[in-house]
Amino acid sequence: MSTEPVNVDEFEELARQALPRMYYDYIAGGAEDQHTLRQNIQAFCRITIQPRILVDVSKIDMSTTILGYRISAPIMVAPTGSHKLAYHEGELATARAAAAAKTIMVLSLASSYSMEEVASSCNAIRFFQLYVFKRRDVSTLLVQRAERFGYKAIVLTADTPRLGRREADIKNKMIAPPQKNLEGLLSVKVEVESDQGSLLESFVNEAFDPSLCWKDVAWLKSITSLPILIKGILTHEDAIKAVEVGVDGIIVSNHGARQLDFSPATVSALEEIVHAVKGKVPVLLDGGVRRGTDIFKALALGAQAVLVGRPIIYGLAAKGERGVRTVLEMLKNELEISMTLSGCPCIKDITRSHVRTNTHYDKLHSML
Ligand SMILES: Cc1cc2nc3c(=O)[nH]c(=O)nc-3n(C[C@H](O)[C@H](O)[C@H](O)COP(=O)(O)O)c2cc1C
Numbered sequence: 360m361s362t363e364p365v366n367v368d369e370f371e372e373l374a375r376q377a378l379p380r381m382y383y384d385y386i387a388g389g390a391e392d393q394h395t396l397r398q399n400i401q402a403f404c405r406i407t408i409q410p411r412i413l414v415d416v417s418k419i420d421m422s423t424t425i426l427g428y429r430i431s432a433p434i435m436v437a438p439t440g441s442h443k444l445a446y447h448e449g450e451l452a453t454a455r456a457a458a459a460a461k462t463i464m465v466l467s468l469a470s471s472y473s474m475e476e477v478a479s480s481c482n483a484i485r486f487f488q489l490y491v492f493k494r495r496d497v498s499t500l501l502v503q504r505a506e507r508f509g510y511k512a513i514v515l516t517a518d519t520p521r522l523g524r525r526e527a528d529i530k531n532k533m534i535a536p537p538q539k540n541l542e543g544l545l546s547v548k549v550e551v552e553s554d555q556g557s558l559l560e561s562f563v564n565e566a567f568d569p570s571l572c573w574k575d576v577a578w579l580k581s582i583t584s585l586p587i588l589i590k591g592i593l594t595h596e597d598a599i600k601a602v603e604v605g606v607d608g609i610i611v612s613n614h615g616a617r618q619l620d621f622s623p624a625t626v627s628a629l630e631e632i633v634h635a636v637k638g639k640v641p642v643l644l645d646g647g648v649r650r651g652t653d654i655f656k657a658l659a660l661g662a663q664a665v666l667v668g669r670p671i672i673y674g675l676a677a678k679g680e681r682g683v684r685t686v687l688e689m690l691k692n693e694l695e696i697s698m699t700l701s702g703c704p705c706i707k708d709i710t711r712s713h714v715r716t717n718t719h720y721d722k723l724h725s726m727l
């Protein structure tokens with residue numbers, strides 16, 4: 360029997376075997392009871408796909424355009440920090456795999472390699488994910504560097520005024536991995552006494568600016584000409600505000616369930632946000648995407664694309680660059696077969712009527 364993984368989930372076990380426990384727990388874990396972590400996956404399971412038959416599906420075109428950039432499929436690489444924990448070539452390998460898949464990589468500010476090193480290692484279309492520090496001058500500098508080094512958009516992560524409570528990290532006394540982008544710019548004193556709990560949490564709580572608010576989007580716009588996406592929107596109220604302050608896109612995200620436990624599963628929040636946005640800006644989604652059918656469902660509910668977080672790191676930990684390539688290929692192949700079997704030759708053919716959410720079935724059951 361082959362031990363090669365046949366789906367994205369199987370990479371998780373390979374990664375678990377390859378990684379020190381502290382790192383695996385950090386990557387895999389969610390906040391507190393991890394209720395939302397499970398729901399991110401389960402909410403997809405409550406949606407059915409309503410296939411159409413006898414459609415010419417001899418050619419499937421998964422390509423799409425995000426902020427004017429053509430990508431081979433609506434599957435992007437989510438910003439995740441510290442790829443060197445998974446593999447020595449870290450984000451350099453991830454970026455090359457994203458380039459091979461002809462998709463967009465969102466580089467985390469908290470990357471192991473610097474944004475300049477990543478930029479010169481590949482020709483992937485790259486966005487830069489920003490955290491705002493109390494030291495605003497440092498964040499300003501990072502945005503300017505991103506613009507100079509060819510990053511095409513700023514993804515402002517807005518769900519992290521402090522780090523969520525990740526109990527495995529507290530128990531493991533998770534380290535605060537070095538962040539190359541901050542070298543020479545920010546030194547934060549975090550206590551290294553052995554009873555301190557998660558040092559990453561201490562770092563974030565020291566360094567990040569919890570006073571960041573809506574008016575600061577104007578500040579961000581004043582320091583860059585790049586388009587700005589807000590990541591971490593989960594309600595129609597905030598989606599409307601985001602459009603009002605003039606962002607260029609929204610990422611529906613609960614940070615992979617690592618911040619507020621009992622925040623909604625992202626795919627269950629998607630539709631109200633899509634309705635509120637009324638097509639004015641693109642809406643993307645991340646959280647729990649593990650199958651081509653998940654991507655199909657998110658697109659049917661109005662997302663323009665999805666981003667994938669943990670599976671990319673699992674691919675990296677298991678097999679380096681090749682692992683990330685395989686993860687992206689698997690998702691693409693699965694999306695292709697989902698589109699074929701549901702009668703959708705192009706991305707725009709995937710409509711709301713191709714899925715049903717469980718409410719339809721609840722109604723049906725109550726009638727029976
Ligand atoms: C190990 C890890 C590190 C992460 N680091 C960041 C980060 O630096 N910036 C950020 O905006 N989101 C970060 N995220 C959240 C991801 O961008 C994304 O929202 C989430 O992983 C999507 O869920 P998924 O892992 O189920 O695909 C991180 C997630 C993980 C698992």
Ligand SMILES: CCCCC(=O)C(=O)O
Binds near residue numbers: 559563614617
């Ligand atoms: C400064 C590191 C933050 C990483 C992060 O966002 C996460 O672990 O979810």
